[in-house]
Amino acid sequence: MTSSVLVIGARSDIGLAAAHRFATAGYSVQLAARNVAQLEADAADIALRHGVSVTMHELDLLAADTFEAFADSLPVLPQVAICAVGLLGDQVASQSDLAAASLVMRSNYEGPALITGLLAERFEARGSGTLVGISSVAGDRGRASNYVYGSAKAGYTAFLSGLRNRLAKKNVHVLTVLPGFVRTRMTEGMDLPARLIAEPGRVAEAIFAAVLKKRDVIYVKPVWRLVMGVIRSVPERVFKGTQL
Numbered sequence: 001m002t003s004s005v006l007v008i009g010a011r012s013d014i015g016l017a018a019a020h021r022f023a024t025a026g027y028s029v030q031l032a033a034r035n036v037a038q039l040e041a042d043a044a045d046i047a048l049r050h051g052v053s054v055t056m057h058e059l060d061l062l063a064a065d066t067f068e069a070f071a072d073s074l075p076v077l078p079q080v081a082i083c084a085v086g087l088l089g090d091q092v093a094s095q096s097d098l099a100a101a102s103l104v105m106r107s108n109y110e111g112p113a114l115i116t117g118l119l120a121e122r123f124e125a126r127g128s129g130t131l132v133g134i135s136s137v138a139g140d141r142g143r144a145s146n147y148v149y150g151s152a153k154a155g156y157t158a159f160l161s162g163l164r165n166r167l168a169k170k171n172v173h174v175l176t177v178l179p180g181f182v183r184t185r186m187t188e189g190m191d192l193p194a195r196l197i198a199e200p201g202r203v204a205e206a207i208f209a210a211v212l213k214k215r216d217v218i219y220v221k222p223v224w225r226l227v228m229g230v231i232r233s234v235p236e237r238v239f240k241g242t243q244l
Contacts, residue, residue: 002052006030006078008059008085008115010039014134014182015084017204022080023050025208030074032059061085061111062103067118080211081119082132083112087149094148101148108136108152113159120163123172130173130211133160134203137178137219140228144243164216175210176217179203180224 005022009015010031016039019029023046031039036056047054059070071077089104116133123129138146139153157176164174181197198220206220219225234242 002026002028003080004028004030004076004078006032006074006081006119008032008061008081008083008112009134010036010042010084012084012086013200014179014203015082016042017200018082018084018207019046020050021201021204021208023052023054026050026052027080028053028055028076030055030057030078032057032070034058034060059115061115062106064111064114067115071118071122077122077126077129079128080130080132081116081123082134082207083116084134085112086134086136086153088146089149091146091148104148105152108149109155109159112156116159116163120167120172120174124167124170128171130175130214131160131163132175132177132207132211133157134177134179135160137180137224137228140178141232141239143231173211173214175207175215177203177207177210177220178218178224179220182220 003026005019005027007015007019007029010019011033019031023029029046029052031043031054033039036058039056043054043056046052055075057070057073060066085107087104087107089100094101094104112133116131120131123131133156135157136150136153138150139157142150142154160174160176167174179198182203183197183199203220206218210218
């Protein structure tokens with residue numbers, strides 16, 4: 001039987017790179033996104049380039065009442081499901097605009113957690129599968145520069161950790177991916193240190209390798225483990241005086 005991968009947030013640079021990587025290995029691909037029709041050319045390219053089946057599925061992660069119907073509509077329950085949805089937002093706007101903050105929180109935590117949890121139930125009932133959640137190093141500690149986004153990612157990281165703990169003996173693997181800075185449309189125009197930036201293809205390769213090895217948590221660039229370890233170790237009385 002052909003293995004299959006579901007990519008949620010397939011219009012993102014990371015999501016599309018992951019779709020190509022798994023297709024290269026022979027996985028049939030299910031692309032899910034809001035306004036998924038915009039992916040028609042990409043879907044055709046994946047199918048032609050890799051010789052695999054590709055289907056497209058409309059999904060809005062802010063509309064939880066549609067999740068059950070979405071899952072029911074999939075041609076097959078995939079072996080691997082990747083949630084690559086994220087919204088950086090604007091920290092300054094989120095500080096004073098409740099709607100802006102809510103959108104960031106729901107896009108990075110509520111929606112991803114709910115769809116991952118729904119798929120977890122179905123994977124558990126089947127007795128197999130791998131769930132991949134793309135979180136962020138921003139969730140490792142709240143910082144003045146992005147704490148609304150970071151708090152939502154921290155919530156998703158904790159959700160994935162709890163889910164992994166719950167499903168450890170159910171033959172369902174849960175992988176948490178912490179990419180750090182990635183050269184995508186979301187970070188375009190930002191002045192970022194070159195040593196800390198990963199390309200979408202590298203993130204996709206790291207995800208694929210971690211799925212095969214059944215890793216639990218990965219920092220795509222190992223230097224981030226050190227960087228965030230240092231940041232987490234700073235005492236709060238000192239940290240609160242910084243402007244990170």
